[in-house]
Amino acid sequence: MTISVLDRNRAGDVTQGDLGGLHDAAAQVDDELLPCRTNESELWFAESPSDVEFAKTLCQACPVQALCLDGALERREPWGVWGGELFLQGVVIPRKRPRGRPRKNAAA
Numbered sequence: 001m002t003i004s005v006l007d008r009n010r011a012g013d014v015t016q017g018d019l020g021g022l023h024d025a026a027a028q029v030d031d032e033l034l035p036c037r038t039n040e041s042e043l044w045f046a047e048s049p050s051d052v053e054f055a056k057t058l059c060q061a062c063p064v065q066a067l068c069l070d071g072a073l074e075r076r077e078p079w080g081v082w083g084g085e086l087f088l089q090g091v092v093i094p095r096k097r098p099r100g101r102p103r104k105n106a107a108a
């Protein structure tokens, strides 16, 4: 998640009040302190597992990390890194799996 992506999602099905709270909090902080404003925003939605892990690490230094994560959990974000966690279909998952064939016993 990035603040700029939040702007683009305003017409979507996310909760406006929660995003407003995040925007209000982010507005109180210098842009240089918000990793998703000072780095390439695509990192937060990267295909590469290593890039996703890097985005999660960058979020740990964000002054609005807790608020960002709470909002993402409440909205059940469909995908991307929010508040230092990776979301997929509304839930936090530990890590992004690389592309490739699924394991033979993946149906367990």
Ligand code: SF4
Pocket (backbone or CB within 6 Å): 001, 002, 003, 034, 035, 036, 037, 044, 058, 059, 062, 063, 064, 065, 066, 068, 069, 081, 082, 083, 084
């Ligand atoms: S916690 Fe991460 S995704 Fe959320 S505003 Fe901060 S840097 Fe961006």
